[in-house]
Amino acid sequence: MSDHFQYQNVDDYIHEFIFEDAKKEAVDDFYDMFQQLVALHNAAQPYLMMLDLRKSGHFPIGHARQRQRAAFSQAEKFPMGRIALVVERPGVVDRVVSTMVRALHLPVRVEFFAEREVALGWLKDALDE
16 A cells, blocks of 8 residues: 555445645555556446545645656546545645646546545446436
């Protein structure tokens, strides 16, 4: 695992990461694990992931963007899905992160939430679509 985040699989289909800090090493550990999880993903289900950044704050944007591009360029075909980011106060930085994800033209919706339970509900709704 990682010293920078806790990982758990919620209800067998939601990958939840709770970050302790937002160091570059946390970004590296996350993207290493993310690539492994995507490779193992069952394409019949949407890919659902929640990142809880309330304790850590936002990642260093430049480093995260560099790792994001590398991770998605190595994925043969990224599955459809949703990514919920739980943050202390949704705001401008969140829009920057959303723009970064949209720029990759992935079949993924990204939303920001202030509460974990609301984020989980939004992710679970994807299974009914």
